[in-house]
Amino acid sequence: xDLLEFAKGPALQVAAYIxxxxxxxxxxxxxxxxxxPDYSExxxxxxxxxxxxxxxxxxxxxxxxxxxxxxxxxLAYVMHLGLFAVVLLFVPHIMFFEGFLGFEWPGLPNSVIxxxxxAAVVAGIALLVRRLTNPVLRxxxxxxxxxxxxxxxxxxxxxxxxPVRIGFHYETLLAIHILxxxxxxxxxxxxxxxHTFLVFITRGTTGMVFERRGAKT
Amino acid sequence: MxxxxxxxxxxxxxxxxxxxPPEIRHDKQGDMPxxxxxxxxxxxxxxxxNTQTASYLDGCLHCGMCADACHFHVRTDDPRYTPIWKIExxxxxxxxxxxPFAFFYRLFGLKRHVTIKDLEEWQHLLYDSCTxxxxxxxxxxxxxxxxxxxxMARHGMFKAGLIPHELHEVAKTSAxxxxxxxxxPDKFEERVEWMADEHDVEIPMDVEKADVLAxxxxxxxxxxxxxxxxxxxxLNASGETWTFRKDGFExxxxxxxxxxxxWQKAASMQLINAAIKIGAKTLVLPExxxxxxxxxxxxxxxxxxxxPFKVMHISEYMADxxxxxxxxxxxxxKSVTYxxxxxxxxxxxxxxxxxxxxxxxxxxxxxxxxxxxxNWCCGGGGGVVTIKRADPLRHRVFKLKMDQVExxxxxxxxxxCANCRQSFDDSQAHFNWDYTMGSLMETVAxxxxxxxx
Ligand code: SF4
Ligand code: SF4
Numbered sequence: 001x002d003l004l005e006f007a008k009g010p011a012l013q014v015a016a017y018i019x020x021x022x023x024x025x026x027x028x029x030x031x032x033x034x035x036x037p038d039y040s041e042x043x044x045x046x047x048x049x050x051x052x053x054x055x056x057x058x059x060x061x062x063x064x065x066x067x068x069x070x071x072x073x074x075l076a077y078v079m080h081l082g083l084f085a086v087v088l089l090f091v092p093h094i095m096f097f098e099g100f101l102g103f104e105w106p107g108l109p110n111s112v113i114x115x116x117x118x119a120a121v122v123a124g125i126a127l128l129v130r131r132l133t134n135p136v137l138r139x140x141x142x143x144x145x146x147x148x149x150x151x152x153x154x155x156x157x158x159x160x161x162x163p164v165r166i167g168f169h170y171e172t173l174l175a176i177h178i179l180x181x182x183x184x185x186x187x188x189x190x191x192x193x194x195h196t197f198l199v200f201i202t203r204g205t206t207g208m209v210f211e212r213r214g215a216k217t
Numbered sequence: 218m219x220x221x222x223x224x225x226x227x228x229x230x231x232x233x234x235x236x237x238p239p240e241i242r243h244d245k246q247g248d249m250p251x252x253x254x255x256x257x258x259x260x261x262x263x264x265x266x267n268t269q270t271a272s273y274l275d276g277c278l279h280c281g282m283c284a285d286a287c288h289f290h291v292r293t294d295d296p297r298y299t300p301i302w303k304i305e306x307x308x309x310x311x312x313x314x315x316x317p318f319a320f321f322y323r324l325f326g327l328k329r330h331v332t333i334k335d336l337e338e339w340q341h342l343l344y345d346s347c348t349x350x351x352x353x354x355x356x357x358x359x360x361x362x363x364x365x366x367x368x369m370a371r372h373g374m375f376k377a378g379l380i381p382h383e384l385h386e387v388a389k390t391s392a393x394x395x396x397x398x399x400x401x402p403d404k405f406e407e408r409v410e411w412m413a414d415e416h417d418v419e420i421p422m423d424v425e426k427a428d429v430l431a432x433x434x435x436x437x438x439x440x441x442x443x444x445x446x447x448x449x450x451x452l453n454a455s456g457e458t459w460t461f462r463k464d465g466f467e468x469x470x471x472x473x474x475x476x477x478x479x480w481q482k483a484a485s486m487q488l489i490n491a492a493i494k495i496g497a498k499t500l501v502l503p504e505x506x507x508x509x510x511x512x513x514x515x516x517x518x519x520x521x522x523x524x525p526f527k528v529m530h531i532s533e534y535m536a537d538x539x540x541x542x543x544x545x546x547x548x549x550x551k552s553v554t555y556x557x558x559x560x561x562x563x564x565x566x567x568x569x570x571x572x573x574x575x576x577x578x579x580x581x582x583x584x585x586x587x588x589x590x591x592n593w594c595c596g597g598g599g600g601v602v603t604i605k606r607a608d609p610l611r612h613r614v615f616k617l618k619m620d621q622v623e624x625x626x627x628x629x630x631x632x633x634c635a636n637c638r639q640s641f642d643d644s645q646a647h648f649n650w651d652y653t654m655g656s657l658m659e660t661v662a663x664x665x666x667x668x669x670x
Pocket of ligand 2: 276277278279280281282283284300301356357358359360361363
């Protein structure tokens with residue numbers, strides 16, 4: 001078995017198992033905690049709609065905080081949108097997903113994907129610089145923050161390098177890219193990258209508690 | 218030769234000749250061994266964990282944006298005042314001991330064990346520099362309610378005997394006597410009688426059956442007793458059968474502020490039982506922010522089932538009475554701005570009520586920039602105003618409030634919380650400031666139209 005076969009086969013498979021099992025373990029671990037009923041008389045209805053509302057509204061910044069958080073927010077938007085586009089709208093990725101999902105969807109032209117990928121990497125680097133220089137971030141950051149950064153940027157960079165080659169064989173680069181994706185998949189459920197799914201729980205529960213009070217969410 | 222007292226040591230290492238800053242005070246209650254304190258702190262923090270709080274600790278992105286929303290950080294630029302950092306120790310312990318990957322963290326030694334020194338340092342972060350105002354909770358992109366976590370961390374700190382002495386003292390007095398300032402039922406009655414005389418108003422006391430139970434906060438009884446008369450005038454004018462009760466008059470809840478759920482419950486139950494005894498349909502809370510949080514949103518949960526009566530903040534009661542025409546007020550010819558008590562507005566959801574009342578007063582209302590739900594806290598909430606050593610920091614933070622008020626150029630600033638009022642008064646004296654905070658309730662009471670029917 002050569003490196004590419006290993007990457008495409010067992011590596012990706014094991015990574016997928018860990019991704020799914022780890023995520024379920026983490027979500028279930030949180031959801032199983034005992035819930036106490038709230039007996040206070042609600043001011044307005046809460047429930048699932050309130051959860052959905054806040055899941056949506058917290059994607060945007062409230063005006064009093066706009067000026068102070070503009071810079072990191074913009075970088076974060078670029079990085080997230082870039083990642084989404086690269087992962088889900090790059091034609092070879094779509095073909096890969098079609099392989100086991102059985103259906104496909106329209107992608108974006110390669111040049112657009114390349115541009116978005118580069119933008120995401122640049123934003124990622126700017127975010128790291130910020131983390132290393134801003135006094136608040138320097139204080140609160142830990143291993144998880146830096147490793148998660150690495151695990152996210154690594155596959156992006158290796159993917160972007162495939163067309164550039166830089167002296168490597170295509171197969172070798174592709175194998176490294178797939179292995180870096182496997183690393184991301186393995187790490188995702190454990191560290192702060194878990195916000196991929198946790199965001200629905202944190203925003204949702206906040207929505208449920210505070211909306212029924214009619215308080216600001 | 219003159220001598221200098223030895224209390225303040227000269228710091229000869231400093232760039233400029235200076236006195237060494239005094240040692241920071243770390244308060245400890247009881248004589249538990251340190252290891253036990255750590256265990257107690259952590260155990261009582263995680264004790265009431267649910268899906269919401271657990272996901273909060275797991276979900277933080279370390280993006281640091283909450284720092285930009287907290288007045289303590291904004292005014293000092295000290296990164297330790299970053300809201301989420303205030304619960305760092307607890308976050309760490311959670312991940313090490315309880316979280317879904319606890320074994321993993323322990324196995325690789327990824328999270329350092331918390332020490333007593335850490336906890337002592339965090340006393341300053343969890344009490345002196347957090348008013349539990351919840352402004353940070355609104356900026357967090359994950360929607361984490363950081364203020365709620367601070368309250369939970371306080372539960373741990375209380376059990377560990379690691380809270381500021383002042384707060385412990387008032388909370389203890391409150392648990393022992395029913396009032397944080399030790400106001401006995403008889404003293405309360407005395408004050409009520411005095412106010413009835415002074416303001417020539419009828420004030421019912423210990424009526425056996427009434428539709429409304431009114432309660433007061435100690436700060437009002439002690440410092441702003443005219444509030445008692447104002448409450449009576451408004452309730453009388455609305456034609457309600459109502460009463461004060463000696464067996465349930467204290468609205469403040471220092472059990473909640475200090476972090477002792479047992480004392481919190483005892484204080485709430487006192488009011489709940491009194492209201493049930495007289496068959497009240499409504500319990501009207503005074504101008505006090507945390508009293509609203511304690512009873513309106515947490516009271517039923519202390520009781521263990523829905524309350525058989527409605528709980529209203531006095532601003533909500535007034536808005537309702539004015540909107541339905543039960544009471545009427547004269548129009549005032551001045552400009553007014555309003556300071557929102559965090560626990561009533563941002564966290565309590567009653568933001569609109571005060572605005573309705575102000576509308577009836579017909580004043581030129583000048584909303585502060587980002588007033589209402591995004592209002593800057595007065596800096597004294599969450600028990601901070603009781604902590605003496607926190608004064609310099611609190612004054613520093615109050616500057617934000619001063620700027621916010623001054624920008625409106627209003628003639629007067631009103632609010633609906635005696636705790637905010639106390640903190641305003643103190644900072645006003647400190648800065649020799651022009652503005653005196655007025656009470657929304659007293660303004661209404663002074664301008665009631667005589668009932669014609
Ligand atoms: S609750 Fe208020 S005082 Fe406490 S950390 Fe948040 S913004 Fe700061
Ligand atoms: S804003 Fe929210 S996610 Fe960001 S550091 Fe603060 S608590 Fe964590």
